[in-house]
Amino acid sequence: MRIYVLGATGHIGSHLVPRLVRSGHEVVAASRGTRGPYLDDPAWAEAKRVVLDRDASDAEGTTAAQVLAERPDAVVDLVCFTPESATLLVEGLRGDVGLLAHCGSIWSHGLSTSLPMSEDDPKEPFGEYGIGKQAIEELLLAESASGGLPSTVIHPGHISGAGWPVINPVGNVDPRVWSTIARGEELVVPGDASATMHHVHADDVAQIFELALQRPEASAGEAFHAVSPRALTVRGFAAAAYGWWGHEPRLRSVPWADFQAGVGEEHATTSWEHLHRSQVCSTAKVSERLGYAPGWTSEAAAREAVAWLAAHDEAYDLPPLG
Structure with a gap:
């Protein structure tokens, strides 16, 4: 064609x-x-x-x-x-x-x-x-x-993928989130960390x-x-990301108002847009009717994006992933 x-x-x-x-x-x-x-x-x-x-x-x-x-x-x-x-x-x-x-x-x-x-x-x-x-x-x-x-x-x-910022475990694109995780420091998350992203x-x-x-x-x-085969919760996504740099996850849950005060209105609004929806989508229809076979999990797609940022974007100031 x-x-x-x-x-x-x-x-x-x-x-x-x-x-x-x-x-x-x-x-x-x-x-x-x-x-x-x-x-x-x-x-x-x-x-x-x-x-x-x-x-x-x-x-x-x-x-x-x-x-x-x-x-x-x-x-x-x-x-x-x-x-x-x-x-x-x-x-x-x-x-x-x-x-x-x-x-x-x-x-x-x-x-x-x-x-x-x-x-x-x-x-x-x-x-x-x-x-x-x-x-x-x-x-x-x-x-x-x-x-x-x-x-x-x-x-x-x-x-997600190489070349642009990826939605991070708290649902925004704040570079400080990845820096915090890469250093193994405590990450403040809104709510109980059970919201999902796909x-x-x-x-x-x-x-x-x-x-x-x-x-x-x-x-x-x-x-x-x-979408990927499975969505990730805030908690699961964060735990995986800490592991990329060889750390155990360190999360501290806070109310939304406290989260907003800490990260600023712009990043908090982006987080709310993603986490409030808390979506998980089925791939059954596209797999059955079109033969879709995902090549990437949610974690793998995000990891590739972060690896690219670590190698190419000085604003992120990230060490190479393990």
């Missing part, structure tokens, strides 16, 4: 474009052109690189036209965040493209009522991001059901997009979780 990837040099696209090239597809890799992919891969030389600024093209109403100019058989949309943006693309592609694969988020669920969550559970998202992603899912699945543009929605968990390696998300493109008859009109 000829596949157009919107947002090609981001977390997912950096892994997806090489996967698609190696599978024999023609790939048009669209991005704003302000940065390269997170990982070097010789497969990028075989992809056609084009510049597309999604915000600008949506404002001009030209996104779909620019995509169709490349005559794709399928489109992967990794940079759509509002129903308005999704509508523009769907209406422009309808009748000319065989499949639209959209990147959603597990935050489209909101709070869980049973665990693990399935894709078809009732959803009550909160926050602008989660509400927007759920609205897009409803729009795309209704489009497929009505016989319009065949669409699938893939909902990643907390994307990470996923970016390459496993890319794997699911590739599978969805390969099996449109199974993916069109469906939503799928893209």
Whole structure:
């Protein structure tokens, strides 16, 4: 197939474009052109690189036209965040493209009522991001059901991997958390440390997009979780991380108000966003219908990210992992 990837040099696209090239597809890799992919891969030389600024093209109403100019058989949309943006693309592609694969988020669920969550559970998202992603899912699945543009929605968990900060055991990206753990010092955690986070390696998300493109008859009109085999609790994640540097875990649980006072409002808000949801997502549907076989556990995905930060980012000031 000829596949157009919107947002090609981001977390997912950096892994997806090489996967698609190696599978024999023609790939048009669209991005704003302000940065390269997170990982070097010789497969990028075989992809056609084009510049597309999604915000600008949506404002001009030209996104779909620019995509169709490349005559794709399928489109992967990794940079759509509002129903308005999704509508523009769907209406422009309808009748000319065989499949639209959209990147959603597990935050489209909101709070869980049973665990693990399935894709078809009732959803009550909160926050602008989660509400927007759920609205897009409803729009795309209704489009497929009505016989319009065949669409699938893939909902990643907390994307991890080399090249960018990873959500840490207290649910934020504060570099001090990793420094505290690396030194074997006491880590202050909010609540009782039982809240969950469901990470996923970016390459496993890319794997699911590739599978969805390969099996449109199974993916069109469906939503799928893209997560690791198992979620981690704050306590379990922290214990694993201490072990990377050969330490026993040292955790001190405090009320949320005390945690906020200690880490500051920005980091505390990020922690609350992740830990309040306390999500655990099932991979049964994506495994059974598309053949998803995760290559990374939550811990392994996070460990790779932290190892990269230790080697490349001076802001983290971390010793090499054991």
